[in-house]
Each structure stands twice: as C-alpha cells, then as structure tokens.
Amino acid sequence: MSIPSSIGQVTSVDQLSDVQPTDWAYQALQSLVERYGCIVGYPDQTYRGNRALSRYEFAAGLNACLDRISELIAASTANFATQEDLATLQRLQEEFAAELTALRGRVDTLEARTAELEANQFSTTTKLEGETIFGLIGVAAGDSADGEDAPRNPTFGYRVRLNLQTSFTGEDLLTTRLQASNVEPLGGTNSGVLGTNEGRIEFDGDSENEVNLALLRYVFPVGENTNIYLAGTGNGFVDLDASSQLTPYLDGTAVSLFALRNPIYNYSGGTGFGLRHFFGDVVELNLGYLVPDAGDPSPGRGLFNGKYGALGQVIVYPSDSIRLGFTYINSYSPTEADFGLATGSNLANSDFDRPVVTNSYGISGTIDITDWLAIGGWVGYSHHRYIGRGDGDVWTWAGSLSFPDLGGEGNIGGLFVGMEPRLARIDSSVNDGEADPDTSLHIEAFYRYRLTDNIDITPGVIWLTAPNHNAENDDVIIGVVRTRFFF
Structure with missing residues (x-):
C-alpha cells in the first residue's frame, strides 16, 4: 500500500486503514465521503478517530468540505446539499474564520521557509558531517620496548574530519572524507616513545596539519539483500562494514586502537x-579485497601484483541480542611494503626481511545481556610464512564488558582486557627461533559522557603489563582524555 506524502483527499472510506465497518461512526464517515467527498486522511492512510481534534485540524477539514461544496455548486449539483446543510456550514465557516486565516498564514510561512532552505542548502544530493577530536595523552609510568624509562611528556593534539555523504538515488552512498591531524603515535615498530605498537591511541596519526583525502568509498545496492562497495582510497575492512557490527560498543568508543576490533582486520x-x-535476518556474508598501491603500475604493485588482503566472513545473528562473526583473511606483503597489524609486539609485526604470506582466522562477537550490560570479545590466530625462511604463529585475544547509557542516555562505560598480537612460535631458521618471551596484558577502562547532542568527552586509562611481551620491562600506564565535537 503506498503512503501519500501529505494529508490527502479520501475517495472511499475503505482507504482509511483504522476505520472498520463495525465502528459506530462508520456510516457517518461513509456519508460524508459519498455525498461531499470532503474527508481527508493522515499520510499513513489513517483517520485517528479516537484522538483529540485541535481547532486547526477541524478548520482544515471544514475548509476541505467548503471547497468541495463550492465545486458541486459550480457544477450545478447543488441539489446534493440541502439549504440546512449550507446554513450550518456558513455558520461554522464564520465561527472558524480566525482559525482558517491563521492556518493559511502558517502554510504561507512554511512555504516561504521551505523556499529559503532550498535556495541556500549546501546541496540537493550531499550532506556534510563533521567531527573534531581534541586529545590529551600522557605516559604516567613504565618502560619502552628497549627497557629504558618511557618519556613522561604529556601531549595535546587534534584530528579533524569532514565527511561529504552523497546519494544519487536515495539508496546509494558516496563518502568523501577530508582529514587533518597532528597526533604523533606513542609507538610503532621500533619507533616512538614506547618503541612498540602496543598501547597506540585510536585517533593517533600525524598529517603535519595538512588536509588529505582520507577516505573515498561508494556503496550501492544490488537487489534487496546485497550491497556492493567500491573502495577508492583509505579503506580498511572496517570501512566495508565487516567488523563494526561485531564490536558496536568498542568501535569509536574505546580509547586504544587495539580495543576497537580484532587486529586481524x-x-x-x-x-x-x-x-x-544478507540471507534473511539471521546470516550475513562479507567479502573484501584491498590493496595499498592499486594506482601504481610499477612491478610488484598495482591491483593484483603487490601487497593485498582478501577477506571472507560469515556473521550470524541467532537473536536480536547476539551477533557472532567467523573471519578468514589471506594477505601477502613483499619486503618493501609496510607489513604488520598496527598493534602488538615488534616481533608480531616484523617481516624479518622476507615477503610474508599470512592466513588469519578470527572469531568475534557481542552479546547484549540486558539493556545496560553487554559482553564481547574476540580470538585471532595468524599463520605467517616468511617466504624462503620459515613459519611463525601470532595470537591475540580480548574480552570486554560494556555499560550502555551508564549515568544517562548516550553515555557508555567500558572495561577491556586482552593480549595484543604476540609472536608465540617461530621456526629456528627465522630470528634464531626467538619468539616473544612473555605475555603482556592490555587492560583498559573508559567512560564516554555525552555533554550535549553534539559534544562528548571520554577519559580513559590503558595499563600494559610486560610491554612488548617482555616481563623485564616495567608496566606502562597511559592516560587519555578525548573530547569530541560532531555534527
């Protein structure tokens, strides 16, 4: 059944979905429709006969009847209305003259405001969305990966994003993201003040205050159950909607990069x-293929001749409160390419000067226990083949407790514990068989407080035991305060 875009004329009382022949007023409504054709319904084709009627609504209905009677009179069909009917309508018209005048004035005002909006709107096809993050970050205690005291220099940085969301058909979406930032990561593989990718902040990254095209993606439907993604630049598997639904209370809320989602992505x-x-409402299939150098025709680069990652994933929804994903990712990285997981130990992110073929397997999910409590987590295993040298095994896992609407609607608290990627085993032909000697735990607590509809603030603490999976290093404590402005 189609739904009109505005209150419309009813030609049959049967068009009103909430009016039944057994209703006490059915005959009266039928008579008004058949004799005068002046009954109007709401946009959803209901009459709402049991709700209170405002004087403005009565005036609008009365005006419709008057217009219809005028048409009948003009067509020489005035015999459909008796003199008594006309006298009653004239009296009602005089009584509601003020309301009719006010209603016409309100309609004129709305038309003027609509015309002004149309004349000054940003675009008929594009919506502008923005986000600005100010972040205060500091290392309070602990050692870097080399066993030296980590510098205790607090920093204050920002990240700005402007998203142009464009739709050409109403069902597709082209996302163009411009971004600038100056948040130097605390660590990287053998770099940064921590000397390891463990403990990285979720919004870090330094463009040296230059504005870059950070994301370009086009999504369009093929049938009712399938979406196709064309990834232009800056995309990860999360931008193909392959992971965010599995960790909805962490992705974009936690303060560390590791806590957002399974690192195998x-x-x-x-x-x-x-x-x-989508196979109905119960099963979802995700496929993806991403490369960093698709536009470079040089040997060892391009769309199919360089570093790549290919994803296959099945997500099941046994109920509205449970989502569980089973993920497989195959990737290849030549020695000159940037290899690694962006989180975890230096050994877990090292290619040992060899091309690396990786086969990764993951299980991720979230269960809503109540409206105010959810549990989630993941397990990830990656088999690394260092071509011509040998093999290694990398493991990661995590668990979380999330508290939606804690202390108010839109707030969320979280407790998180996990093991960032760790090289658990490696062949003796690679790195003399030396894997990560110990196990480091990543423990995190955060609370996002919604100040207004467009501002929130998230204090958080990250505790790394045995940094870089080395028990000889003192535990690291990192404090974060993230303030976000968005529209």
Whole structure:
C-alpha cells in the first residue's frame, strides 16, 4: 500500500486503514465521503478517530468540505446539499474564520521557509558531517620496548574530519572524507616513545596539519539483500562494514586502537572492493579485497601484483541480542611494503626481511545481556610464512564488558582486557627461533559522557603489563582524555 506524502483527499472510506465497518461512526464517515467527498486522511492512510481534534485540524477539514461544496455548486449539483446543510456550514465557516486565516498564514510561512532552505542548502544530493577530536595523552609510568624509562611528556593534539555523504538515488552512498591531524603515535615498530605498537591511541596519526583525502568509498545496492562497495582510497575492512557490527560498543568508543576490533582486520587496506549480502535476518556474508598501491603500475604493485588482503566472513545473528562473526583473511606483503597489524609486539609485526604470506582466522562477537550490560570479545590466530625462511604463529585475544547509557542516555562505560598480537612460535631458521618471551596484558577502562547532542568527552586509562611481551620491562600506564565535537 503506498503512503501519500501529505494529508490527502479520501475517495472511499475503505482507504482509511483504522476505520472498520463495525465502528459506530462508520456510516457517518461513509456519508460524508459519498455525498461531499470532503474527508481527508493522515499520510499513513489513517483517520485517528479516537484522538483529540485541535481547532486547526477541524478548520482544515471544514475548509476541505467548503471547497468541495463550492465545486458541486459550480457544477450545478447543488441539489446534493440541502439549504440546512449550507446554513450550518456558513455558520461554522464564520465561527472558524480566525482559525482558517491563521492556518493559511502558517502554510504561507512554511512555504516561504521551505523556499529559503532550498535556495541556500549546501546541496540537493550531499550532506556534510563533521567531527573534531581534541586529545590529551600522557605516559604516567613504565618502560619502552628497549627497557629504558618511557618519556613522561604529556601531549595535546587534534584530528579533524569532514565527511561529504552523497546519494544519487536515495539508496546509494558516496563518502568523501577530508582529514587533518597532528597526533604523533606513542609507538610503532621500533619507533616512538614506547618503541612498540602496543598501547597506540585510536585517533593517533600525524598529517603535519595538512588536509588529505582520507577516505573515498561508494556503496550501492544490488537487489534487496546485497550491497556492493567500491573502495577508492583509505579503506580498511572496517570501512566495508565487516567488523563494526561485531564490536558496536568498542568501535569509536574505546580509547586504544587495539580495543576497537580484532587486529586481524588490519593486515591490509587502501583500494579495492567488497560485498555484503544478507540471507534473511539471521546470516550475513562479507567479502573484501584491498590493496595499498592499486594506482601504481610499477612491478610488484598495482591491483593484483603487490601487497593485498582478501577477506571472507560469515556473521550470524541467532537473536536480536547476539551477533557472532567467523573471519578468514589471506594477505601477502613483499619486503618493501609496510607489513604488520598496527598493534602488538615488534616481533608480531616484523617481516624479518622476507615477503610474508599470512592466513588469519578470527572469531568475534557481542552479546547484549540486558539493556545496560553487554559482553564481547574476540580470538585471532595468524599463520605467517616468511617466504624462503620459515613459519611463525601470532595470537591475540580480548574480552570486554560494556555499560550502555551508564549515568544517562548516550553515555557508555567500558572495561577491556586482552593480549595484543604476540609472536608465540617461530621456526629456528627465522630470528634464531626467538619468539616473544612473555605475555603482556592490555587492560583498559573508559567512560564516554555525552555533554550535549553534539559534544562528548571520554577519559580513559590503558595499563600494559610486560610491554612488548617482555616481563623485564616495567608496566606502562597511559592516560587519555578525548573530547569530541560532531555534527
């Protein structure tokens, strides 16, 4: 059944979905429709006969009847209305003259405001969205990966994003993201003040205050259950909608990069394509292929001749409160490419000067226990083949407790514990068989407080035991305060 865009004329009382022949007023409504044709319904084709009627609504209905009677009189069909009917309507018209005048004035005002908005709108096809983050970050205690005291220099940085969301058909979406930032990461593989990717902040990254094209993606439907993704640049598997639904209370809320999602999604990114298909409401299939150098025709680069990551994933929804994903990612990285997971130990992120083929397997999910409590987590295993040298095994896991609407609607608290990627085993032919000697735990607590509809603030603490999976290093404590402005 189609739904009109505004209150419309009813030609049959049967068009009103909430009016039944057994209703006490059915005959009266039928008579008004058949004799005068002046009954109007709401946009959803209901009459709402049991609700209170405002004087403005009565005036609008009366005006419709008057217009219809005028048409009948003009067509020489005035015999349909008796003199008594006309006298009653004339009296009602005089009584509601003020309301009718006010109603016409309100309609004129709305038309003027609509015309002004149309004349000054940003675009008929594009919506502008923005986000600005100010972040205060500091290392309070602990050692870097080399066993030296980590510098205790607090920093204050920012990240700005402007998203142009464009739709050409109403069902597709082209996302163009401009971004600038100056948040120097605390660590990287053998770099940064921590000397390891463990403990990285979720919004870090330094563009040296230059504005860059950070994301370009086009999504369009093919049938009712399938979306196709064309990834232009800056995409990760999360941008193909492959992971955010599995960790909805962490992605974009936690303060560390590790706590957002299973790290195996980080093995590749950039340009490519993806597919998301729903088998009813219970099963979802995700496919994706991403490369960082798709636009470079040089040997060892391009769309199919360089570093890549290919994803296949099935997500099941046994109920409205449970989502569980089973993920496989195959990736390849030549020695000159940037290899690694962006989180975890230096050994887990090292290619040992060899091309690396990776096969990764993951299980991720979230269960809503109540409206105010959810549990989630993941397990990830990656088999690294260092071509010509040998093999290694990398493991990661995490668990979380989330508290939606804690202390008010839109707030969220979280407790998180996990093991960032760790090289658990490696062949003796690679790195003399030396894997990570110990196990480091990543423990995190955060609370996002919604100040207004467009501002929130998130204090958080990250505690790393045995940094870089080395028990000889003192535990690291990192404090974060993230303030976000968005529209």
